[in-house]
Amino acid sequence: MSDRLKVFGIIALLGFMAGVVAQLTADYVIPWLMTVLPALMQVRFVVSGVAGAVLTLVLVSAWAYFSRSRDQP
Numbered sequence: 001m002s003d004r005l006k007v008f009g010i011i012a013l014l015g016f017m018a019g020v021v022a023q024l025t026a027d028y029v030i031p032w033l034m035t036v037l038p039a040l041m042q043v044r045f046v047v048s049g050v051a052g053a054v055l056t057l058v059l060v061s062a063w064a065y066f067s068r069s070r071d072q073p
Helices: 003-036 038-066
Strands: none
Touching (some): 003 038
């Protein structure tokens, strides 16, 4: 299997996992936070922004890990 196909497969898998995490966040985490912290009801975009930032950090970290140079120990 070529390296390019492996990269596409990894990106597809990461995208799938990001979609699952986003759906679980929308279904369970945000409603739970709104019951625990009622003040967030008026600033729902803050919760979405934090979730997006965390998701982006995870994806970029995974990309950086998988794309590191093979020459380094």
